[in-house]
Amino acid sequence: MNTPLFELQGVHRQYRMHRGQARIALHGIDLSMPADRHLGIIGESGAGKSTLLRLLLALETADSGQIWFRGKEIAPAAARELAWFRREVQHVAQDPASSLNPRMTVADIIREPLHCLRIAGNHAARVTELLTAVGLDSGAAKHKPAAFSGGQRQRIAIARALAPEPSVLIGDEPLSSLDPHTKVQLLELLDELAATRNLRLVLVSHDLGVVERLCDDVAVLAEGQLAEFGTVDTVFRTPASAASRQLLSAAPRLPVAGS
């Protein structure tokens, strides 16, 4: 059997609140994500989705349990020790207005991970190639984020994430700040990039249409636990958990291209 993309065993994460109280964000998560499939993560607000993504990105440590990426255990560590992982797994945040530094040019933004990860090569050529890949003119390189629309800024954020040639793109609601028309365009772009660059997507989305269109499997979180995991087809058509049924009945599916 193929080594899973991510594998989690007994992952527990809690946050300290005032007066020593603890808030449990994730409780005993066991999950094995097949290496060749795109994963959607859904759940009600507060279910633990963003916490799970921060753990998958090795930005936080689980209080107990273990996480492996392609068979290698990951945990936050010195930047140098995690450089291999940062090259492989990149992140696209929800809101490019806050994730892109307004003082940097687009070229510097896209080059930043190449510098941080000490990736050699012709960075200027790479910036041009990436801008073209995300549907922007190469002239965008010299401008700052304020010169662009929300959809264009999210394209810049995707170009930055692609710079180290990752094999996995992790997105926390990467399309939710966009209007419906732009959302469909970016959804198609992600679909195309995943296919042409052999990328696996791991996406948190409240929009089940996005998960239906882009993902093969879906993990349903409820109150910090894994309520259900299965193919999108099975979970969306015949949900086995109360949490899945509730999400599916509460969320009208947005019309998305190809669905």
Ligand SMILES: Nc1ncnc2c1ncn2[C@@H]1O[C@H](COP(=O)(O)OP(=O)(O)OP(=O)(O)O)[C@@H](O)[C@H]1O
């Ligand atoms: N840094 C933090 N400090 C304290 N509590 C936190 C922190 N991050 C998350 N939590 C709590 O952990 C639980 C899970 O939060 P998380 O943000 O992972 O949920 P979510 O499913 O992503 O929610 P949403 O859809 O609203 O973004 C919530 O009760 C939240 O209040």
